[in-house]
Every structure is written in structure tokens, then in C-alpha cells.
Amino acid sequence: MKLLNSDIAIPLYQQLYDLLLDQIRSGVYPPGSKIPSEEELCKTYDLSRVTVRNALGRLVDDNILVKRHGKGTFVATPVFTESAYANGSFTKSCEQMGATPSTQVVSRKQVKAGKALSKQLQLEEGAKAICIKRLRCINGVAAILEVDYFNGDMDFMMEADVETRPILDVIRENSGLAGRQYIDTFEVHFANREQAGCLKCPANTPLLKVSQVVLNEMRGVLYYNEQYIRSDIYKYVMGS
Missing domain, CATH: 1.10.10.10 (Winged helix-like DNA-binding domain superfamily/Winged helix DNA-binding domain)
Structure with missing residues (x-):
């Protein structure tokens, strides 16, 4: 001492x-x-x-x-504002802010698409889908719990490196498809126990929920994700 x-x-x-x-x-x-x-x-x-x-x-x-x-x-927890010039990339945004990004896979499994998910992925209800949950951290502080859903035909996502590499790069290299358009929906969501545990916040903490459909060049759905963001740490920015 x-x-x-x-x-x-x-x-x-x-x-x-x-x-x-x-x-x-x-x-x-x-x-x-x-x-x-x-x-x-x-x-x-x-x-x-x-x-x-x-x-x-x-x-x-x-x-x-x-x-x-x-x-x-x-x-006090530092507040980071997403860069408008990072094209939606969490990693690039952190780097442009001078912060260190990191990603941890929480879970990765095959699921059956329910009514809501099948609509987002443009699949038949009950069809096979892939769900990957990732925790996004800034300077070691948990900021975003991201849940990504893919068509079950994208089997490569079950083994792909999605901790150090952007998902869009992985998809493009394995399928030849690229993301061209994003459709975002915003709402307030109160953290459940799992989300609170991952994000190190009390249950029922208000989070920013961003539901995002990523479309490919042919306007087909490339994948769908839900981001649960601690807005006291990370400020989401939309470009025009």
C-alpha cells in the first residue's frame, strides 16, 4: 500500500x-x-x-x-460514439475512435426458424437456420450483445472465424455474395437475465435494440441480426 x-x-x-x-x-x-x-x-x-x-x-x-x-x-465507464465513416463495422468504428475492439462467441447452434425469424430470413416456417451470439467489447468493456441469424444452407458459418473477422467478409469469401443494403428497426428493450449477464448490467436495464436485415446485391436477405446495445457505453450512429 x-x-x-x-x-x-x-x-x-x-x-x-x-x-x-x-x-x-x-x-x-x-x-x-x-x-x-x-x-x-x-x-x-x-x-x-x-x-x-x-x-x-x-x-x-x-x-x-x-x-x-x-x-x-x-x-465511470467511457462513452464511445460510433464512427459515421465505418460503414457499420464495429471493428473499424472502434479503430477510428482509437479504441481496442474485441469479440467473443457466446454460442453457435442450428435452430428451427419460428414464424418471426422465417419472415426475416425469407424462409419457410420450421426451416433450418443458424444462430450465432457474439459479445462485442470496447477496451475490454462489454458494449453490444449481437445475435446473428443465417439461412441453414450457410453451413460454413458453424466453423467460421467470426471473432477476428467481419461476418460480411466471411460470407463473401464462402458464397460470393456481398451486403449492399441495411434495413434497421430501433426500439427500447429491457435486458433479460442472459443479456444482463453478458453485458454486465442489472436485469431490466434499458438497452437499444437494433434489428437489422442485411440484403445482398439481388435484394435477397443475406442475414438478419439483433443488436442489444448498452447506450450508456456505445452510441449508435446512422449515416444518410
């Missing part, structure tokens, strides 16, 4: 500010995590409550910490 020094010219509240900021930047307290309470900080560093409150108040004013009534003080 780094001790604070009352014998130097730097005020104790500033020393605590600098110490907590260093711990946040080094990952001791990652975005969204709870920091020790005022009482704990007072005991740990032998400080008065006034000094601790002063340091925490300045961190809140600088948007580094955020107070949640009745819950404590948390490290």
Missing part, C-alpha cells in the same frame, strides 16, 4: 486524488467497478472524512468517478 505523506507541499486530498487516478488507469479499478467507501479510504490511508470527500468530489467533477445513490461510488 502506498502511504500518503503529510510532510510534503502537496495537499493530502490531491495525493489521494492522484493515487486513485493511478489505480484506475492501471486497471486496479476497471470501468464500472466500485471503489472503496469513504470510511474504508479513511481507515486505509489514515485520513479525515473531509479530505476523502474532497478527493472523491474532484474525481466526480472530472467525470472519472460517478456516485450512485444508495450504492456507492463507481469508476
